[in-house]
Amino acid sequence: MLSSFAKVSVIGLGYIGLPTAAVIASRGVEVVGVDVSEHAVNTINQGKIHIVEPDLDMLVQAAVTTGKLRASLTPEPAQAFxxxxxxxxxxxxxxxLSYIRAALENIAPVIEKGNLIILESTSPVGTTEQIAQWLSELRPDLKVPLDPSDNADIFIAHCPERVLPGRVLQELVSNDRIIGGITDRCAEKAMGLYQLFVRGECLRTMPAPPRWQS
Ligand SMILES: NC(=O)c1ccc[n+]([C@@H]2O[C@H](COP(=O)([O-])OP(=O)(O)OC[C@H]3O[C@@H](n4cnc5c(N)ncnc54)[C@H](O)[C@@H]3O)[C@@H](O)[C@H]2O)c1
Incomplete structure (x- = not known):
């Protein structure tokens, strides 16, 4: 597959993260799911699921059997998180937001220049910028996108999940998605990831200009 995302890491393998990981893996991308729950990690690595969602068991079993999906307690390098x-x-x-902060602290050591970080969790306005701020403290060697005019090393975006439980596998693919980048380059990069598996429209957006001026 011609893509800048040969390996994707999904942090949090629950009702949103596990179906997302399995759908991306089903497109031929190597996916490593990371969770703090040993039970979730062990169950997924056996090709089974620890949550209830129609047809997810078959998708996870296929993705684990083909080696495209595996779960881990420990983060590892990837192109997108x-x-x-x-x-x-x-x-x-x-x-x-402490779970987001904990997840970021966990992945910070393995983040590399050129990586994309996408927040899918339902979050208040400003959380993506908060992630950029936290990352700049955790990894001062990396240039994070805190200014729209900069040429940051890392791409950060928000793409809120809106799926309906019970229809997650269909909706992950068919729903339109709103993809908000901290900068236009961030949004562009994130669009590339969602276009690997979303058939709905991917709508690109950014923080409004006044946020940058305040
Ligand atoms: N479930 C839904 O239908 C739905 C729909 C839209 C949006 N959301 C949003 O998506 C986000 C995730 O929700 P969910 O329903 O998937 O939650 P969930 O509780 O089903 O799964 C979250 C997973 O994250 C893991 N986790 C917690 N801290 C972690 C860490 N530091 N590192 C790695 N893994 C960690 C947990 O062990 C759990 O497996 C939330 O913000 C939620 O509001 C959920």
């Missing part, structure tokens, strides 16, 4: 960890509300109803 898709973050699909939980984003629950805290007691005060503020969104809890």
């Amino acid at each position: 898709m973050i699909a960890v939980p984003t629950p509300f805290k007691d005060d109803k503020a969104p809890d």
